[in-house]
Structures are given as structure tokens and as C-alpha cells.
Amino acid sequence: MPITKSILRSWRKSIWNQALVLIVFWTFANLIFGLMGDVLLKETTTNLAFVKGREAFNKDQTFRLWATIHGGIYVPATKETPPNPYLSHLPERDISTQSGKYLTLMNPAYMIRQLNEHYSQLFGIVGHITSLNPLRPGNKADPWEQHALFEFEKWKNEIGEIIKENGTSYLRLMKPMLTEEGCLKCHAHQGYKIGDIREGVSVKVPLTNILIFTASQRMMIYTGIPAIWALGVDFLALGGRSLRRSQKAREQAQKETVHESILNDAKAQIVRVFFQDSANINDIAQKVYHKSLIISNSSKGYVSSIDPTSQANIIHTGSNMADDVAAPISPDTPIILSKEPNGYEGLWGHSLNTRKAFYTNSPKTHPAATGLPDEHLPLYNFMSIPVIYGDKIFGQISLANADQEYTDEILKDVQSLADIFAIGLHRHILPKKLLSAKNEAEAANKAKSEFLANMSHEVRTPLNGIPQRLSHLLSDILDLSRVEAGKMLIRNSPINLENILNNIKELFYPTLKQSGLTIRHSISSSLPHQLLGDETRILQVLVNLVGNALKFTKSGGVSITLSPLTTTDPDKCKILFIIADTGVGIPDDKLSTLFQPFSQVSKGYRRDHQGAGLGLVITKRLVTLMGGNIAVESVVGKGTTIYFTCFLDISKTDETVHPLKQPGSVVIQDAQTLKDLRILMAEDEHINSLAASRLLAKNGADVVVVENGNEALKALRQSSFDLVLMDIQMPIMDGVEATKAIRKGRAGNTNRAIPIIALTAYAMTGDVDTFLAAGMNAYQAKPVNIETLYKAITDIVQATN
Numbered sequence: 001m002p003i004t005k006s007i008l009r010s011w012r013k014s015i016w017n018q019a020l021v022l023i024v025f026w027t028f029a030n031l032i033f034g035l036m037g038d039v040l041l042k043e044t045t046t047n048l049a050f051v052k053g054r055e056a057f058n059k060d061q062t063f064r065l066w067a068t069i070h071g072g073i074y075v076p077a078t079k080e081t082p083p084n085p086y087l088s089h090l091p092e093r094d095i096s097t098q099s100g101k102y103l104t105l106m107n108p109a110y111m112i113r114q115l116n117e118h119y120s121q122l123f124g125i126v127g128h129i130t131s132l133n134p135l136r137p138g139n140k141a142d143p144w145e146q147h148a149l150f151e152f153e154k155w156k157n158e159i160g161e162i163i164k165e166n167g168t169s170y171l172r173l174m175k176p177m178l179t180e181e182g183c184l185k186c187h188a189h190q191g192y193k194i195g196d197i198r199e200g201v202s203v204k205v206p207l208t209n210i211l212i213f214t215a216s217q218r219m220m221i222y223t224g225i226p227a228i229w230a231l232g233v234d235f236l237a238l239g240g241r242s243l244r245r246s247q248k249a250r251e252q253a254q255k256e257t258v259h260e261s262i263l264n265d266a267k268a269q270i271v272r273v274f275f276q277d278s279a280n281i282n283d284i285a286q287k288v289y290h291k292s293l294i295i296s297n298s299s300k301g302y303v304s305s306i307d308p309t310s311q312a313n314i315i316h317t318g319s320n321m322a323d324d325v326a327a328p329i330s331p332d333t334p335i336i337l338s339k340e341p342n343g344y345e346g347l348w349g350h351s352l353n354t355r356k357a358f359y360t361n362s363p364k365t366h367p368a369a370t371g372l373p374d375e376h377l378p379l380y381n382f383m384s385i386p387v388i389y390g391d392k393i394f395g396q397i398s399l400a401n402a403d404q405e406y407t408d409e410i411l412k413d414v415q416s417l418a419d420i421f422a423i424g425l426h427r428h429i430l431p432k433k434l435l436s437a438k439n440e441a442e443a444a445n446k447a448k449s450e451f452l453a454n455m456s457h458e459v460r461t462p463l464n465g466i467p468q469r470l471s472h473l474l475s476d477i478l479d480l481s482r483v484e485a486g487k488m489l490i491r492n493s494p495i496n497l498e499n500i501l502n503n504i505k506e507l508f509y510p511t512l513k514q515s516g517l518t519i520r521h522s523i524s525s526s527l528p529h530q531l532l533g534d535e536t537r538i539l540q541v542l543v544n545l546v547g548n549a550l551k552f553t554k555s556g557g558v559s560i561t562l563s564p565l566t567t568t569d570p571d572k573c574k575i576l577f578i579i580a581d582t583g584v585g586i587p588d589d590k591l592s593t594l595f596q597p598f599s600q601v602s603k604g605y606r607r608d609h610q611g612a613g614l615g616l617v618i619t620k621r622l623v624t625l626m627g628g629n630i631a632v633e634s635v636v637g638k639g640t641t642i643y644f645t646c647f648l649d650i651s652k653t654d655e656t657v658h659p660l661k662q663p664g665s666v667v668i669q670d671a672q673t674l675k676d677l678r679i680l681m682a683e684d685e686h687i688n689s690l691a692a693s694r695l696l697a698k699n700g701a702d703v704v705v706v707e708n709g710n711e712a713l714k715a716l717r718q719s720s721f722d723l724v725l726m727d728i729q730m731p732i733m734d735g736v737e738a739t740k741a742i743r744k745g746r747a748g749n750t751n752r753a754i755p756i757i758a759l760t761a762y763a764m765t766g767d768v769d770t771f772l773a774a775g776m777n778a779y780q781a782k783p784v785n786i787e788t789l790y791k792a793i794t795d796i797v798q799a800t801n
Contacts, residue, residue: 019240023233030229037221045214049207050160053173056125056203060112061177064201067108068180074103084110086135109139112201124206129177131199144172145202152176152197162207169211174202263413266291270420281305282331284424285316285395288417292397295413296383296406301399302329304337305387305425306352313337313344313352313396321377321400342729346370348398351384355393357415359383359406365773367736374489381406385418387425394425490625494651495535497523497575501560504542511550518557519546527564528573530651537622538646542579544619545642549581552640556582565645573648574628578641585636594632595620619644674793675700680721682712682738683759684730688782692725692759695786707731709738716747721754722800723793726776728760735760736774743775755796759784 067073074095077083083104087093093105106114109129116127130141132149141149148159160173177199179192273279273287289303302318315335320328329335337344343353350368351358360366363379372379383406387395397418402410501521505512512519542560549558561578586594595616623630628645679696683689684707693703704721706712708730715721724742728735735758745752758771761782768779778792 019236022236026232026236027229030225030232034221034225037225038218041214041218041221044217045207045210046162048210048213049162049171049205050173052125052205052210053160053171053203056119056127056205057173057175057201059119060116060127060129060201060203063115064108064112064177067106067111072105072107073111075106077102077104081106081114109136109199113139126204128202128204129199130202134199139199145174145200148174148202149176149197149200152200169207171205171207172202173205174200176200259413263295263416266295266417267420270417270424274424281425282316284421286331288397288421288424289317292399292414292417295417296399296402296410297404298383298399298402300377300401301397302335303395303397303421305395306393311339313339313349318398319400347379347382348384348396351386351398352393352396355386355388357383357385357411357418359411361405363400364769367740367770367774369770370767371769377401383411383414385411385415387418387422389422389426394422397421490537491534492532492649493535495531495533495538495648497527497531497562500535500539500542501562503539504546504560507543508546508550512557515550517550517553517555519560520557521560522562524563527562527575528650530653531573532649532651533646534626537626541619541622541644542577544616545579545644548616549579549583549640549642553581553583556639558582567647571650573650574645575648577644577646580639580641582639585638585640586632586634587636591632591634595630674790676702677723677793677797678702678719678721679704679723679725680712680715681705681725681759682707682709682730682735683725683727684708685727688727688759692784699790709733709735709741712738713741713747716742716751716754721751723796724754724756725759726756728758728771736771739771739775755800757789757792757796759789 075081077094081104083094084107087105087107087110090105095103095105097103112127112129116129120126128139128145130139130145130149132141132146134140151159158173158175160171162169162171164170176197178197179194181194184192184194270284270287270291273284276283285303285305289301292298292303293301300319300321302315304313304315304318306312307314313336315329315337316331318329337348343349347360347363347366347368347370350366359382361381363369363382366382380401382398382400383402384396384398386393387397397414399414501523505519505521508519511517546558546560558579558581561580563576563578565574565576567574620630623644623646626646628647630642630644632640632642634640674696677700679701681689681693681696681703683692683705689705693705696703704715704719706715709726710733712724712726713733716724726735726739730738733741739756741747742751742754742756747754755778756776757778757780758776759780759782760767760771771779777796780789780792
């Protein structure tokens with residue numbers, strides 16, 4: 001029976017459960033060992049204390065026995081050892097030697113008492129001979145000793161316990177002393193007989209040293225058991241990992257077997273389509289598409305073929321990348337991706353341009369990435385395989401957003417499907433079918449072509465006269481070249497109407513200065529200050545309308561008035577824009593065609609004013625997208641007034657866009673930064689390099705110009721430079737390749753970190769990320785703004801210094 005995923009999961013769970021049970025058991029066992037060790041230490045402490053106490057008692061017993069056998073001993077009577085008054089009934093308590101030395105009798109009790117006093121001073125162990133009826137009152141039993149003596153009468157042989165006095169632990173031990181024949185010499189008059197329990201000897205042993213020893217042993221246990229526990233856990237974990245590795249090896253073998261079976265089945269199903277009489281390129285592409293998604297675990301992708309005539313990439317089937325719920329691409333609605341003069345665009349075109357399969361798990365940072373349209377789903381990973389038969393590219397398989405990162409193995413698997421697909425394309429593609437698919441796709445893109453034509457007008461017009469403020473607008477327009485017709489998005493972000501009108505004045509400042517015309521503006525105080533809208537689109541509308549007004553005005557000027565209109569929506573603000581000029585006016589019969597494509601007031605070869613007649617068409621579309629209308633009132637010889645409305649959201653936050661600086665307030669940085677600076681400029685366009693190099697040289701820089709990236713590498717190897725200004729699109733070696741080569745040391749190790757600023761007409765969203773990822777330090781869009789270029793150079797030079 002094959003090993004299913006549920007069985008594999010059960011095995012993995014079983015191994016880890018067993019390991020967990022063993023670890024819990026080992027932990028519990030170590031806790032038991034620790035508790036037992038602590039109990040044993042306490043018992044050891046007690047036993048050692050009793051051993052010490054019994055040693056002291058035995059010592060007293062030994063001395064007492066010796067003294068008893070000898071009937072006591074005679075010692076010189078001194079102040080420390082005076083005659084014992086309690087032995088006065090003995091006739092020979094005191095004697096004199098023949099030499100006249102005076103001696104007194106020390107009975108066993110007297111002798112042991114004196115020995116214990118000295119022993120206590122030396123070793124801290126206190127001994128005490130006592131009884132319930134002592135001869136000497138000083139030998140009277142304390143309460144603990146009295147209790148022990150009473151217990152001895154019950155024939156107990158030993159009483160002992162551990163006590164605390166003044167914070168110090170002691171063992172108190174007491175054993176009975178029986179009356180022997182030698183004892184009667186001193187105690188017969190008290191009525192004792194041989195065998196009676198006459199008295200007892202108690203000892204008090206300090207336990208400080210014993211407790212220090214047991215504490216060290218306890219520390220060894222408390223530190224040793226965790227170490228043993230850790231070693232045991234490591235051993236169990238090691239065993240678990242070993243079992244896991246063995247299990248993973250089995251799983252991997254099973255996984256590879258299953259995967260190989262799935263891959264072979266996918267190949268077989270694709271090949272079966274080849275032999276179906278009714279099969280066509282769309283059927284093959286559909287099968288390859290679904291099997292590629294399964295093999296790679298991808299959620300998005302497409303399969304395409306290459307038109308042999310136009311070299312366009314025709315997508316037959318795939319995922320719609322606009323959103324997750326959009327209808328997928330089908331043979332009835334193919335998408336055509338054209339081949340540009342420089343090759344195919346973006347990530348999808350990279351494999352076709354290089355004729356090599358590739359994948360990336362970081363699409364944003366890939367050198368071929370050119371950014372995504374606003375409505376495009378995000379790309380988390382991407383794979384593309386050119387379908388090649390012989391030396392010719394027949395199509396492409398592209399995949400994206402897999403559940404896991406792409407790997408070489410996945411690429412190899414999909415490549416095997418691409419190889420089979422190449423055979424199918426070679427056998428089934430017919431020029432007639434490709435032409436039909438191409439025509440259908442081009443029909444679907446007709447509206448887009450018209451839109452792109454309109455955009456070309458908007459690109460050209462601002463670049464001729466007002467490049468500074470419209471460079472951002474140009475970037476947005478170029479990004480919209482990827483949007484399908486009718487899918488232009490209106491952004492909603494905080495705007496400042498005063499800023500917009502000041503921008504208009506600044507944009508047309510050179511024209512106003514040359515013509516002597518004026519622009520006046522007025523904003524109603526009743527308009528809200530905090531509004532949300534698309535500032536770029538409003539600015540674009542005003543640029544077209546004000547530009548036209550100035551174009552047809554010889555004297556006087558243009559006025560811009562903004563005022564609110566009533567609306568039923570409390571969250572919206574409806575604004576009326578009035579643009580009035582003192583120009584030539586428009587005849588009544590021309591007003592009806594004013595907003596039609598390619599329509600102009602003047603006709604024929606001779607015209608006083610340039611233009612393609614698209615500006616007002618774009619303006620009307622933008623106004624409509626913003627929910628408004630546009631109307632014109634004109635009197636020939638007196639001027640024209642254009643009215644348009646738009647809806648803006650009223651912001652509910654305190655976010656305010658502050659006014660920008662007024663026209664004419666731009667101050668170019670001190671060009672002293674460029675003095676004695678050696679700059680290498682890589683630029684293949686002679687006019688661009690001439691203009692930029694003269695501006696830089698005029699401010700003290702030493703500029704050397706080369707025409708491509710290869711010459712830039714050569715110049716850097718031959719001479720020393722402080723900075724590189726690098727164009728992107730150049731022959732032989734482009735700017736991105738050249739930058740990567742410099743960072744890899746191909747221009748010399750000393751130039752690996754040389755500052756590089758991109759100067760390029762590429763203005764797509766995402767281009768900046770691509771240039772910075774290649775190793776460039778900064779980016780300047782063409783047409784170059786001299787102020788921002790100086791600032792970029794200044795910032796880099798100061799950072800380097």
C-alpha cells in the first residue's frame with residue numbers, strides 16, 4: 001500500500017510524541033532523584049551528628065571507666081582543683097605524701113566534669129554528667145536532661161535530637177550510666193545498688209561543620225541533576241533527530257517517487273493531446289498551463305506562443321493578474337505582448353531576451369523588473385521558461401506566486417514540460433491560426449492604442465516648455481501605458497488647492513516672463529482646507545486649459561477662480577473651476593467640435609499654433625473620471641471662459657498639505673562643490689552630453705564624456721574620477737550592466753565604491769529600485785533639473801568626504 005501523507009504525518013507525530021513522553025519521564029525521574037538525594041542528605045546530617053555525639057559519650061565513658069577501676073585519682077589540690085566537698089564523708093579524700101605534697105581525691109564524675117570543660121573550650125562539644133539526685137548541685141539536670149532521665153527509667157538506651165540555639169544547630173545526645181561496684185565508694189550512701197541507673201551523660205555537639213559539608217553535597221546534587229537531565233534530554237533529542245532524519249529520508253524517497261509519477265503523468269497527458277485529431281495550439285497550451293501550475297504549486301501563470309511574423313508573444317491561456325476574481329485569459333480573449341526594438345519588456349520578457357529559463361523569489365529586486373501597474377496583483381515569486389525547438393523560440397511558460405519558493409528542481413521539472421510543449425508547437429502552429437489570434441488580440445487593444453496616442457501628446461507638450469514640475473506627471477503618464485482602455489485610476493490623497501495653483505504659476509513662469517502675460521487666481525474662503533483627491537490629474541487638467549488660454553492670448557492674462565457648489569453628500573465637496581482668458585475667443589461653429597479628437601479651430605497647412613488636437617479630449621476624460629462636467633463660453637475678440645467641476649472627498653483627519661514655495665523662489669545650490677571635481681559622463685546622445693557637460697564645466701567641474709558603458713569601464717581603468725553620471729540606454733553596454741561591472745571591480749578595485757548617478761529618460765515606477773539595486777547611488781530623470789542634479793552631486797560628495 002502506498003505511503004499516504006496522512007500516514008507520514010502520523011509517523012512524524014508518533015516519533016515526537018514518544019520523544020515527549022520520554023522527556024517527561026526523564027524529567028520526573030530527575031525530580032525524584034533530587035528529592036531522594038535531599039532526604040538522604042538530611043539523614044546523613046543526622047547520622048553524622050549522632051556519630052559525633054556517641055564519640056563524645058564514648059570518650060566520657062572511657063575516662064569514667066578508667067577512673068572507676070582505679071577508685072578515682074589523687075591530684076595536687078589547687079585553686080582550679082580544690083578538694084571535693086561532696087566527698088567529705090570519705091576518710092581518705094585528702095592525703096599527704098612522704099615528701100609533704102598535699103593531694104585530693106578526684107572521683108570519676110569530678111574528673112569527667114573537668115575534662116569536659118577543657119574539651120568544650122578546645123572543640124566546642126559540651127559534656128555534662130547529671131542525675132535526678134546529684135551530689136553536686138551544679139550537676140543538676142536541665143529540663144531536656146530531666147526528660148531524658150525519666151525516659152531511661154523506661155529502659156530507653158539513648159535519647160537524642162537536633163535543636164537550634166541562638167541560630168546555631170546542635171545535636172543533644174544523652175545515654176544512661178549504670179551503677180557499678182566502683183561507683184559505690186562515692187554513692188553508696190545515696191542508696192544506689194549495682195545495676196541501678198544512677199545518672200546520665202549528655203553531650204551537645206555543634207553541627208556547623210557537618211552542615212557546611214552537607215550543603216556542599218546538596219549543591220552538587222542541585223547542579224549535577226540538571227546537568228544529567230540536560231544530557232539525557234540531549235540524548236533523547238539526538239535519538240529523536242536521528243529517527244526524524246531516517247523518517248525524512250523515507251518521506252523524501254516517497255515524495256520523489258510520487259512527484260516523479262505526477263510529472264510523468266503530466267507529460268503523458270500533454271503528449272496525448274498531440275495525437276487528438278481536433279487538437280490545436282489552444283488545446284495544447286491549456287493542458288501545459290494546468291500541468292505547469294500543478295507541478296510548480298503556482299497559483300498564477302500563462303502559456304504563450306510566438307508569432308513567427310511579428311515576433312509578438314501571444315498569451316493563449318493563463319491567469320488574470322488584475323485580481324483574484326477576474327476571469328482567466330482564454331483562447332477567445334488572448335493577450336498580445338509586442339516585441340519592442342530593444343526586445344521584450346519586463347520580467348516576462350527576460351527569458352525570451354536571454355533565451356534562458358530563470359526564476360526569482362524576489363521579483364521587485366530582479367534587474368529585469370520594471371514595476372507593476374497599480375491594479376496588478378503583487379508578485380511574490382516568478383518563473384519563466386522559453387519554449388525552444390532547435391534554435392527557434394516558439395513560445396513561453398511563465399508562472400508566479402507559488403506556495404513555496406521556486407528552486408532549481410522545480411525549474412527543471414517545468415523545463416521538461418516546456419520541451420514537450422516545444423514539440424507540440426513545432427507540429428501544430430499554422431500561420432493562419434496565429435494571424436487570427438493576433439487580429440483578435442489587436443482588436444481587444446484598440447482602445448488602448450488610442451489612449452497611448454493621447455498620452456504621447458501629453459508627454460511631448462510639457463517637455464518642450466515646462467519640464468521641472470511635470471517630470472512627476474510624465475512618470476505617471478508613462479506608467480499608465482500599461483493600463484487597459486478605460487481603467488485609468490483616480491488617486492485619493494490629501495491635496496492643497498493653493499499648492500496646485502502656485503504650481504501652475506511656476507510651470508508657466510518662463511512663458512509669462514517672455515510674453516508679459518499674468519496668471520491670477522482666487523480661492524473661495526468657504527472651501528474646506530482638508531480635501532482628498534488626485535492632485536496630479538487636477539494639475540494635468542489645469543495645465544491643458546491654462547496652456548491653451550495662454551497660447552491664444554496676446555495681452556492681458558488668465559484668471560483662475562475656485563468656488564464651492566452645493567451637494568447632497570456631506571462627505572463630498574463639489575468645486576467649480578473657472579479659467580477665463582482675454583484672448584482671441586472661439587467662433588460659435590467651432591465650439592461643438594472642441595472636445596473631439598484631432599479637432600482644431602484653425603485648419604490647413606498654415607497654423608499659428610502647434611498641437612495635435614488631443615489636449616482637450618484628455619481634459620474632458622479626466623474631468624469625467626473625477627465625477628464632473630466641462631463647459632465653454634467664448635466671445636470672439638474678447639476671450640474664452642471654461643467651466644469645469646469635480647468632486648473631492650472631505651478629509652476626516654487633521655492631515656494638511658502645506659503650501660509650497662512661490663514661483664521664482666528656487667535657489668540653485670552653491671556650485672563650489674563642483675570645483676576641481678573630475679566627473680565621468682557616459683551618454684550616447686551628443687546633444688544631451690554637450691548640454692550637461694557644459695553646465696557642469698561652467699561651475700568648475702572637469703567632465704570627460706564617453707558614449708557607452710564599455711568605454712566608461714576603460715576610462716575608469718585609465719584615469720581617476722570622483723563621480724560617474726551614467727545614462728541607462730546605451731549601445732554595446734548599457735548603464736545597468738556597466739554599474740554592475742564597476743561594483744564587481746572590472747574597472748579596478750579602487751573604483752568599486754565610486755559614486756554613480758543615473759541620468760536617464762526611463763521614468764517608469766519601479767525603475768529607481770532597479771537602478772539602486774544594480775549599485776547606483778542616486779537617480780536623476782531626464783530632462784535633468786539642474787538644481788536637483790547639483791543637490792544630488794553635493795549630497796554624494798559630502799557623504800563621501
